[in-house]
Amino acid sequence: MFKRLFNNSSKQQLNKTSLKEGKKNKVENTRIGEIGEYKINLQLEQLPQEFKYLSDVLLPSKKTKSGYSQIDHIVFTTHAIFVIETKNYTGVIYGHRNRTEWSLNGKFNFTNPFHQNYGHIEAVKSILPKITNENIVSVVSFNRRSTFKVNEELRKINSNDLIIYDIELLEYVTRKLNVIKLSSSQPPFTTADILNMYTTVSEGNITDKKIRAAHIRTLNGQTQETPNSTGNSTCKTCGKVVSSKVTQYCLAHSNRFKGNVYCYEHQKSHF
Structure with a gap:
């Protein structure tokens, strides 16, 4: 009897362990982009209270194909404004500041992220x-x-x-501000300026789902149907809804994905 109870207990414990491990693997495989964004936001929340930040901002832009520029994060401080572009690529990043394209593992090309961020900066400056x-x-x-x-x-x-x-963001923002403070006798912005800039960009942020969906469709090379009822892109293989960062990653690697969007699991089949 004791043996039977012991066996049953062992099986239950094994099942619990398997479930936990399965859940962990699922998070690691399908939510890498979201976890990366979480790590960024966690650090942004630790900034001094007088600073302000916005995430996932869509602003009008005359220089883009869609007519809009999507900015991952903007941080407003008294000494500088930080415009942040996040990438969730895995591998060796080869690039030069002045080159139009960079590469992942020397095989897959993508747009120089600083050139991409330049467009974001111009959109911010426009308002x-x-x-x-x-x-x-x-x-x-x-x-x-x-x-x-x-x-x-x-x-x-x-x-x-x-x-x-991504884990260095808070450190680099802090260090950069210290360097600027040493070379500047007076900050270019007041706390009132920070609040005004934050409010202006926040009010200018386009939250309309149809416009955001049209922006994603343009990035994806689509011109007619909305990717799905929520306005997000879906995996071409399984139909699963994917984040905008996953969409951008697939579009940045058009040679590999042929202009299609795939979830993390089905990206593997295209290596």
Whole structure:
């Protein structure tokens, strides 16, 4: 009897362990982009209270095919405005600041993220005409599963173009502000300016689902049907709804995905 109870208990424990492990694998495989964004947001929440930030901002842009520019994060501080582009690529990132295209593992090309972020910065400047390039720091963030083979100056804190790992965001923002403070006798913005800029961009942020869906369709090379009823893109293989970051990743690798969008699981079949 005791043996039977012991066996049953062992099976139950094994089943619980298997369920936990299965759940963990599912999170790791299908929500990498979301986890990366969570790590960024967690650090942004630790900024001083007088600073402000916005995430997932869609602004009008005359220089893009869709007519809009989608910005991952904007941080408003008294000494600088940080415009942040996040990437969730895994592998070796090869690139040069002045090159139009960078590559992942030397095989898959994607647009120079600083060129991409330049468009975002121009969109921000269009509704905040008082700011200048000297007041803006362009930040490109990759997850820790990537390795950089890029210009050394892009990692140096004196640069206004910075490439970082997502877990370094708070550190780099803090260090960059300290460097700016040492070279500037007075901050270019007051706390009132920060609030006004934050409010202006927040009010200018386009939240209309139809417009956002049309923007995604344009990025995806689609012109007619909405990807699905929620306005998000779906995996071509299984029909699963994917995030905008997954969509952008697939579109950035058109040679590999042929202009289609795939969830993380079905991206593997295209390596």
